[in-house]
Amino acid sequence: xxxxxxxxxxxxxTMRRLAAQNKRFMLVARNRDxxxxxxxxxxxxxxxxxxxxxxxxxxxxxxGEMLAIAAERLxxxxxxxxxxxxxxxxxxxxxxxxxxxxxxxTNFISTVSLLTWLGNYFQAQHGGTLAVVSSVAGDRxxxxxxxxxxxxxxxxIFLEGLRNxxxxxxxxxxxxxxxxxxxxxxxxxxxxxxxATPDQVAIGILKAVDRRRDVAYVPWFWAWIMLLVRAIPGSxxxxxxx
Amino acid sequence: xxxxYGDVCLLQNGTLLRTPNLDRLISFDxxxxxxxxxxxxxxxxxxxxxxxxxxxxxxxxxxxxxTVGGAIANDIHGKNHHVAGTFGLxxxxxxxxxxxxxxxxxxxxxxxxxxxxxxxxMGLTGFISWAEVQMRPIVSRRIRxxxxxxxxxEEFVALSQASTQEYSVAWIDCVAQGRNFARGIFxxxxxxxxxxxxxxxxxxxxxxxxxxxxFALNRSSVGxxxxxxxxxxxxxxxxxxxxxxxFFYPLDRILQWxxxxxxxxxxxxxxxxxxxxxxxxxxxxxKAITTSGLASFLAVIKVFGDISSPGMMSFPxxxxxxxxDFPIRREVSFDLLDRLAAITAEFGGRMYPAKDACxxxxxxxxxxxxxxxxxxxxxxxFSSSFWQRVAGLG
Numbered sequence: 001x002x003x004x005x006x007x008x009x010x011x012x013x014t015m016r017r018l019a020a021q022n023k024r025f026m027l028v029a030r031n032r033d034x035x036x037x038x039x040x041x042x043x044x045x046x047x048x049x050x051x052x053x054x055x056x057x058x059x060x061x062x063x064g065e066m067l068a069i070a071a072e073r074l075x076x077x078x079x080x081x082x083x084x085x086x087x088x089x090x091x092x093x094x095x096x097x098x099x100x101x102x103x104x105x106t107n108f109i110s111t112v113s114l115l116t117w118l119g120n121y122f123q124a125q126h127g128g129t130l131a132v133v134s135s136v137a138g139d140r141x142x143x144x145x146x147x148x149x150x151x152x153x154x155x156x157i158f159l160e161g162l163r164n165x166x167x168x169x170x171x172x173x174x175x176x177x178x179x180x181x182x183x184x185x186x187x188x189x190x191x192x193x194x195x196a197t198p199d200q201v202a203i204g205i206l207k208a209v210d211r212r213r214d215v216a217y218v219p220w221f222w223a224w225i226m227l228l229v230r231a232i233p234g235s236x237x238x239x240x241x242x
Numbered sequence: 243x244x245x246x247y248g249d250v251c252l253l254q255n256g257t258l259l260r261t262p263n264l265d266r267l268i269s270f271d272x273x274x275x276x277x278x279x280x281x282x283x284x285x286x287x288x289x290x291x292x293x294x295x296x297x298x299x300x301x302x303x304x305x306x307x308x309t310v311g312g313a314i315a316n317d318i319h320g321k322n323h324h325v326a327g328t329f330g331l332x333x334x335x336x337x338x339x340x341x342x343x344x345x346x347x348x349x350x351x352x353x354x355x356x357x358x359x360x361x362x363x364m365g366l367t368g369f370i371s372w373a374e375v376q377m378r379p380i381v382s383r384r385i386r387x388x389x390x391x392x393x394x395x396e397e398f399v400a401l402s403q404a405s406t407q408e409y410s411v412a413w414i415d416c417v418a419q420g421r422n423f424a425r426g427i428f429x430x431x432x433x434x435x436x437x438x439x440x441x442x443x444x445x446x447x448x449x450x451x452x453x454x455x456x457f458a459l460n461r462s463s464v465g466x467x468x469x470x471x472x473x474x475x476x477x478x479x480x481x482x483x484x485x486x487x488x489f490f491y492p493l494d495r496i497l498q499w500x501x502x503x504x505x506x507x508x509x510x511x512x513x514x515x516x517x518x519x520x521x522x523x524x525x526x527x528x529k530a531i532t533t534s535g536l537a538s539f540l541a542v543i544k545v546f547g548d549i550s551s552p553g554m555m556s557f558p559x560x561x562x563x564x565x566x567d568f569p570i571r572r573e574v575s576f577d578l579l580d581r582l583a584a585i586t587a588e589f590g591g592r593m594y595p596a597k598d599a600c601x602x603x604x605x606x607x608x609x610x611x612x613x614x615x616x617x618x619x620x621x622x623x624f625s626s627s628f629w630q631r632v633a634g635l636g
Contacts, residue, residue: 037266037268038266040266040267040268041266041267041268044270045291184263
């Protein structure tokens, strides 16, 4: 299993559930110390082997080398989980294009680079699962976080198109749409009853992988919430404070 | 976790270091059962990991929702104190990060004085980053238990002293007066020595999604609960097998049970009284509670053993410990706590800082005369509301 953004809470929770099944892992993330800590944790929990690769995934020019090494070390990539991302500062991004562009680069452009390589790899292999952590925020443009939302919305469209291209080759392209999750990314906001733990999200992800789903809202009740949110007409939506 | 009872972990106008993301395991030796993990790992997480592998916590408190760091800092104890001592006795090594950036590996041989000050040191000596926990082997999740009704403290002490089991504790009724005074149920048990299931049984937890109104918990409702609980056990004795979860963590089945106490919350009290020729001190404590009319849901009483802790400020001492909680009813509750503290002091006992919110400086210094030696090891950047109150730095 290849995990990009392997020190994210959702990635860690997902890998922990798989570690006991004697899986082999290749972890990629920016912070070397945290990578080592996560790798030790997975080995302790029963992972067959854990390789790590420290890099900033924003650097798309280094993706090819990293992915080639991952494929070589794992022998065969059966499952790739893309979980890196930033929430960004919406207000700062409203004032400064460079800040907005950085959010789009990390959440969308860098992911497109990974998906291009991995999509072709899986297509050639005639199988495998590409699981990508997107967000419910990509379903509508909300005034409170539309820059982040746009990066995830664009990602959703890209994933849909990629799926329509390579599903017929036996490749599962899974768009994961978590709602609010209690992680360091959301540590600064007050948590309400809708917040899920990373482990609840991990359970949803693994279930969706098992059932070869295309799109998974996690936890499941977000499918209903977003059905309602998507049903709000634009003329009403623009007057709401969401 | 944010689930502490008192103010040992709080600091008014200070910065609180939360550790939920320090939840990684570092290593586990499947031969010896030695686990090394980060300090934010909870006992619940350790059990999820270790029980299926045939290992159990060396010491288990009444809830599994505590972190390893908190367990060391409060040098917690459990139902097996009389045979296993405190948690600190089973943490052969840990790392302490001081505010000047130094990282001290502490063990009985390496920085032994800091090791001793940090076990039960209420988090004041620095930041515990990781620790080793010596687990104990099990062959089954099941506990063989045996429970016995008793009336009166003498009967409780006799049952405790006669028990040969690894775990023992008693629930005691703090409402009943007259001929039912000090009635309770003595519960003992040990790990099933016959190989049995190790993997968990899926069972959803009950959660209280809201706070009950304060009037839900009054003398008659708790009295009724206690009578029911007492008579749940129809026969005087009962034996059987149970999963370890309900045996060790009955309240964890109701996540956020504290909300039963309503918005105003609850106060905890735990003290230990040393052995004396009779149980007069404990009788006085119970009388003070029953006559106060402040209902206590569950009061727990247990005999501590004489295994001493490596911790300088550790709470347990040989004798009888009583732990209970009651709702905050303004002055009445605090008046009662003052009475209980005075009785504890009179009989040479001590109170447990981890469960305290109002211990006076004078009482603290009487309970822990070694406090000045301990203060030398406090990290200059660390403090707590509790410490400011009892050390007179407030």
